[in-house]
Amino acid sequence: MMYERRWAQSWLAIGFLWFLVAIALAPSNKIYQQGLVLFLWLPTLILLWSARGVLVQLWNAQRALCVSVGLLLLWSALSLFWTSAENTEREFKRLLYIVFFLLFFPLLVNANFSRLIQLMQWGGIGLGVAALLSIVQFYGVQGQPWVSRLYGIGEISHPILGAYVIAAAIIWMLHWQPQQRWFQVLWVLSLVSLGAFLVLCQSRGAAFALLISLVAMPYWCRDRRSRLIAIGAIVAAVLGLVLMYTLIMARGSSYRPEIFQSSVQMIALNPWTGLGLGSFYSVTALGHQFDHTHNMLTHIAVELGIPGVLLWLAVWLCVVREIWRVRSTIFGKGLLGLWLFSSLAMQFDAASLTDTPRAEWFISWLPVGLTMALVWMHARRPGCDKISGSN
Template sequence: MYSNRWAHALLSTGLMWFLLAIAFAPANKIYQQGLVALLWVPCIALAWSARARLAEAWRGQRVLFSLLLLMALWAVVSLYWTHAAEPDREFKRLLYIMFFVLFFPILADSKPEQVMRLMQWAGVGLAIAALVSMIKFFGLEHHDWRARLEGIGELSHPILGAYVIGVSVIWSLLWPPRTRPFQVGWCLALLVGAAFVVMSQSRGAVVALFFTVVALPIWWRHRRAFYLSAGTVAVVVVGFIVLEPLMMARGSSYRPEIFAAVIKMIELHPLTGLGLGSPYNVVAADGMRFDHSHNLFTHVGIELGLPGMLLWISIWLTVLWQAWRVRKTDLGRGLIGIWLFSTLAMQFDAASLTGSPRAEWFISWLPIGLASLLVWARGELAPAVIKSRVPPNQ
């Protein structure tokens, strides 16, 4: 049933809603309700009929899924000592995450290129959202060009909006259209997305985007990667000279002080953490208070202790390891870029891992969902391997 045309259309709509409605949905409540109708419910309804595909994903990604299960179990155990106002709500969010990850193998149906094609179109859609945001913010609302750009919809937070657009620039860059007519629009979309990230003045997103593009030749041995890397360095050097006073005006934004305070918080509950979903405040040395740790790894350490943080690090490194093994495939190459951007972005302002779907999911659970498809990406290498084994006289 899951492979029927109507089912595929419904699942495709669910992915596009997740990727695009974060910008275009009129309210977060509508965004969440749309996910229930278009993603969670279809995934649950079709999971049994797609059990063969899910079993293939399990066999191919046994390490990754085992680590995810262990972390989920530890998170559930932590609900016994959590300070969360509604522990049952935290448990429900874990189920959301589980079905979100399972959604990708069901949608792909052993063809990762179907998911990649949808994400290509979503990249164009998010570039349009970035353009609309700039027109609205600077044109219609007449903000000074030195103001921090705020996007439309859930992209209104300058940092999180830049993370969403930034990661879409990376997957668009690494999954370009094949036909020349579409490549012009693709180039414009990349330029608009990059401009949005810079105008947001989110230094974490800018740094993540810069280093990801500069590092392309490490896993993509193509002359285009070297050109992009060198061109990015040249553009950023010029841009930094011009915009250096603006980008550095906010100093370190208390990040070193926050990190030092967070380490002390983890030391207070190193084994158990505060429990999944526990609210907390980080108090810096000068008394400044912050409602999260501004770093996804330390946030997990605060809530789930060192066991939870080590499990999350293991999951994250497993995604890289699996993607690196198939880096010569389109999916592997793209996922490495998404992983690197997300890893860098996590260091500066990510504030939630198990919350309801939001911008942070683009740099946490989306890469893991894509990693579940790598078992079929390995098949892209098979024809080349077989061909290389055929004797020349045949």
């Protein structure tokens, strides 16, 4: 099959690394999106026909997930008939991007989960480099005081959304430790850089979601290493609270309760249809205006109504169902950690589901795409029984 050839797999691997790392290191968002077209959308489109057998297996193995995703995207497309968005063609094109992104993963994995894990490890190292560059530029070059919230480089420049990307990388790096000594050195240095970035961003939502995910890690990993990580996370949290208490409490609740209340009132005005995909809206709380609801579920409800929320929940629950079936594998354990982190992170921000690929995709469509790669765990191919081995 054409998608199995070395040049095709290399093309797909470059696309995945571009998605993970160039979000921070690309000179601009335009170049990042153009790179995705070249390295991710285009190869997926070209190679899909040769992988039609894999798509049939995907349908047979994960029918509930496929139906849920299909209905969500269909409802999103239907909402374009009543949306106030200026460019409905662009909104529809973004839905196609999601389709190709999700179908990209079964092609990329090709029954080799160790290779996928290694690609994500390199992605984490690349984000570690971006985190270090961000710290040097912000505090060194720009001369900002250390008490200032860190603004990263590239598309991780937002202190909240950038923190979610970095925290997600910490999750998969801690679950998937490399075996080679030289690789472990890079792994440790990257984790230090990623951790420093997260602390300096002062994003309480990302830190809380990461803490809970790491504390829960022994539940599915069931080994000494995961217990040490959980204990270390608790100690780090207590130490951070003591040392940064003033900074943590200075921003109060950041208007989150008021934003949520205002969002619910907006949803009540159009509970069944929503405003339509891509509609512009703002949320007013205590005299302040915010450009979104700071919560994934309420954002979806504002745009797509209650049906949209139910369909997204169906997708998300189907994802964890598929992950739970492979929770005994190394890949499944890492995915479970990422799913839990993403579920928590969605409650505090990341109010974007169908925009072009950006930081929010790391806690929405990335877990869904990685779950669709699990189709290979159901395939009867040589080597598939070894996927739970060492990475």
